[in-house]
Every structure is written in C-alpha cells, then in structure tokens.
Amino acid sequence: MKSSLFYFLLCAIISPSLTFAQSSQLYPNDYLSPEFHASRRAALKQKISDKGMAVFFASQIRVRNNDITYQYAQSKNFYYLTGLDEPNAVLFLFKNPVTLLGKTGTEFIFLQNRDPLKELWTGKILGVEGYMEKSKMDNVFTNDKLNASTLPLAQIDSVYSLYRNEGIFGKYERREEPLTKMANLLDSLVIAHNKPIAQRSTMGIMSKLRGIKQAEEIALIKKAAEISALGHNDVMRAIKPGMKEFQAQAIMEYHFKNQGSEYTGYPSINGAAGNACVLHYITNQKVIQSGELLLSDCAAEYHGYSADVTRTVPANGKFTEAQKQIYEIVLQAQDAGIAACKAGLPFSGVDAASRAVVNAGLIKLGIAANEKEARKYFPHGTSHHLGLDVHDMGPRVLEAGVVLTVEPGIYIPAGSNCDKKWWDIGVRIEDDILVTQDAPINLSAGSPRTVAEIEKLAKGKSIFK
Ligand SMILES: [Mn+2]
Incomplete structure (x- = not known):
C-alpha cells in the first residue's frame, strides 16, 4: 500500500489530468465578501445596548513545541465580524457613534503594524491600508495606538465580551484565548477609569447571528x-x-x-x-x-x-x-x-x-x-x-x-x-x-x-x- 500511495502521489505531480489553479486566476476568490462581514457587524450592533461596547479579540498564535507554532487559526467570531486572518487585533463595536482617536463612528479595529522582519519570515501583514482596502472599514488603527486615553469609557455603561468570569475582559475562562496582554491592559484601563461598567456576554448574541x-x-x-x-x-x-x-x-x-x-x-x-x-x-x-x-x-x-x-x-x-x-x-x-x-x-x-x-x-x-x-x-x-x-x-x-x-x-x-x-x-x-x-x-x-x-x-x- 505504501508504495502504491507513493506511486499515486508521483503521478499526481506529473499528471496533466488533475486540475490545478488556472493561470488566469492565481488565488481563490470565493471568500466571504466585505459586505458580508459589514452586514454581520451591523446586525451585532443592533443587538447591544445604547451605551454598550462590544469587544472581540483575534486568536493568538499558539506554540506547538519549542519555537514551532501551530498553523494559525483565527477566532471564528472575530473572523465572522472582520474577515481578518491575523493575530494581535481587537475589534470594538458600538450601537451609537463615539469618538475615538479623533474619528467618529460605531466600529473600530486595532491590528498589527506591518513589519519587514516579521514579513520576511511569515509573509505579508495587511497593515492599516491593506485592511482598509480589503474590508472597506474606515476606522482602522495599529494596535500600538490602544492606550489609556483611547477607549471612550466616559460614553459607555456596559462592555460585551465573550468572557464572563472575573474581570470585564476576563482573565479567565477564555473559550478563545485572546491577546492576553491587550486584555489585561483593557482590564486595567477600565479599573483605572473607576466607573461602574456592566459586564455582558456576547455568547447569546453571536449564537443568534451565527446560528x-x-x-x-x-x-x-x-x-x-x-x-x-x-x-x-x-x-x-x-x-x-x-x-x-x-x-x-x-x-x-x-x-x-x-x-x-x-x-x-x-x-x-x-x-x-x-x-x-x-x-x-x-x-x-x-x-x-x-x-x-x-x-x-x-x-x-x-x-x-x-x-x-x-x-x-x-x-x-x-x-x-x-x-x-x-x-x-x-x-x-x-x-x-x-x-x-x-x-x-x-x-x-x-x-x-x-x-x-x-x-x-x-x-x-x-x-x-x-x-x-x-x-x-x-x-x-x-x-x-x-x-x-x-x-x-x-x-x-x-x-x-x-x-x-x-x-x-x-x-x-x-x-x-x-x-x-x-x-x-x-x-x-x-x-x-x-x-x-x-x-x-x-x-x-x-x-x-x-x-x-x-x-x-x-x-x-x-x-x-
Ligand atoms: Mn458530528
């Protein structure tokens, strides 16, 4: 069996009968459209409270052994809402417009900056321009812009996240491990703001949408x-x-x-x-x-x-x-x-x-x-x-x-x-x-x-x- 499998694989490489990508189209073009992701964000925004803020984290890269990581697997909720297949990003959604870093709107994404050295090893990072073009979202920032003065905490009274236990952004029972550092930063920001903010789960909302x-x-x-x-x-x-x-x-x-x-x-x-x-x-x-x-x-x-x-x-x-x-x-x-x-x-x-x-x-x-x-x-x-x-x-x-x-x-x-x-x-x-x-x-x-x-x-x- 082993030898016949090898023979088949060899044939597959040289056989013209197997269909590989046509030269006119080098990559698949049947991904979810930017309009799909925009419509899902719009649907989610309708389901949160007037002064609510929903937050979604991209999945982290996970280590397999030593310095070898698993193939990256994005958080499915994050993908559903953004179409972004990169780590180190966080999405904020609001029902009503807020102003954040000088921009007014209801959706804001912070993502990883382009980095020639990283890109040399693991490929292109979209960056702000790349993601704006791909998603047609307006308010796109690099994640280093997220700091104590960034979040419009004065304008919100509740935070919706996937994580329900201890702490607003959870330390905690994370079904999808987010950007731990960023989550901790956000926790400390909210605590420093010293304002009671209700903690709500996005699980039920996402279940209704994704179901x-x-x-x-x-x-x-x-x-x-x-x-x-x-x-x-x-x-x-x-x-x-x-x-x-x-x-x-x-x-x-x-x-x-x-x-x-x-x-x-x-x-x-x-x-x-x-x-x-x-x-x-x-x-x-x-x-x-x-x-x-x-x-x-x-x-x-x-x-x-x-x-x-x-x-x-x-x-x-x-x-x-x-x-x-x-x-x-x-x-x-x-x-x-x-x-x-x-x-x-x-x-x-x-x-x-x-x-x-x-x-x-x-x-x-x-x-x-x-x-x-x-x-x-x-x-x-x-x-x-x-x-x-x-x-x-x-x-x-x-x-x-x-x-x-x-x-x-x-x-x-x-x-x-x-x-x-x-x-x-x-x-x-x-x-x-x-x-x-x-x-x-x-x-x-x-x-x-x-x-x-x-x-x-x-x-x-x-x-x-
Ligand atoms: Mn089954």
Missing part, C-alpha cells in the same frame, strides 16, 4: 460538504483488508487538500472494528482486517467553514449479516432524524426521532432489554449545529438557514452484555443538513449511504487499491 446561515455561508458549507463526501467515496473505492487506518485517513485528506480545503474540520477519525466504538478515536494506527467495518468521521474545512461527515464501510467490500442488521437500523434512524429537520420544529426533536428508531431496533434484535440499556450503545446526541465551528452555535428551534448534523450511531464494544456476534461492530452515519422553508437538503448527499450503494462503490476501481 442562521447567510447565503454566502451556505455556499461555503456546501462546498466543504461536497468535498468531504467525495473524499469518503475515495476511501470506499480504495478500502481493502491490510490497509492501515492512517492510510484511509491519507486518502481522505489528500482529496480534501487537493480540492482547496485549508484544514480538516477536526482531527480525522478512522477506526476499524472495536476502534469504531471509540467516539473520538484519532490514533488511526491499526491494520484494517477482512470482516471488519471501518468508521471514518472526516470532513474538510473550506474558507473557514467545516463539514462533518461519517461513513462506515466493510473492509472487504461486503457487510456481514450482523453488520448489515446494525447498519440498517442506523440508516433508518438517520432518515427519521433528517425528516425531523424542519423549520418550526425543536432541535431536540431530531435526536428524539433518531433515538426512537435505534431503541426499537436494539430491543428487537435482543441487544438491549430496554431504552436505558439501548442508550449505552448510542451514548451521544444525534445533532449539533455546523458552520465556522464544527460544533457551532445555533437556535433551539429550527428555522430556515440552520445547518445541523444528523449522526446516529450504534457501538457495541467487545465484552458488551449481548451475543458475541455483535461485538466490535461500530456504525455511525452522519450528514450535513440545511433546514429550509421546504424539505431539508442533505449537503453531503454526494456520498452514498445505503448498503447496496456502498458495496457497489467498494467493488469499483481505485488508484489506491
């Missing part, structure tokens, strides 16, 4: 889901006994990257047999053997938006009778869940619909005696919202523009209190569903879900086989 996807966002999630679905198809075609879990992962991620996805949406899960019963298994080291199922929960992130797709396939291309019986229950449960993805229905109804099918199926097969026992074999929820975060924010009642996963599963690890023939079967099927005014749309439908279709695809030719 309903705009057309530009849906296009990107759809793209991520389509790329992901076809990656799963590549694994279905390629799978064979003797392949290692990480080789299935490599085939999947090769496809994602080859289609322009910058990241995976989350660490790829590729677990065979009992490893499929570990919900977030990412070790991916085992040899996949004939007679086993491989569960792959893998998806692409495209321009910031993640898909989340799971398929479960037999290593030798054919489900055993026992595997098929479990698989069919999960598939029916998923269909029931997808049918419940309708505007006006509760988010929790999706789980209820899927779980009822799993419960009945497990009881009918004698695997579980009752619903309580059945939950042991389906120990997670059926759905989560999907968007900039793979586990995204969103409303408790579905409406058009919500995107959510439907992902029931049944996991029966060896040693479970049931007939041994069920042991080490782990099945999950997961798709990404767009709620509309009409029928739900499966954005990841490009990958088959039925036993017959999967077996047919597994019989097909693969360059990896």
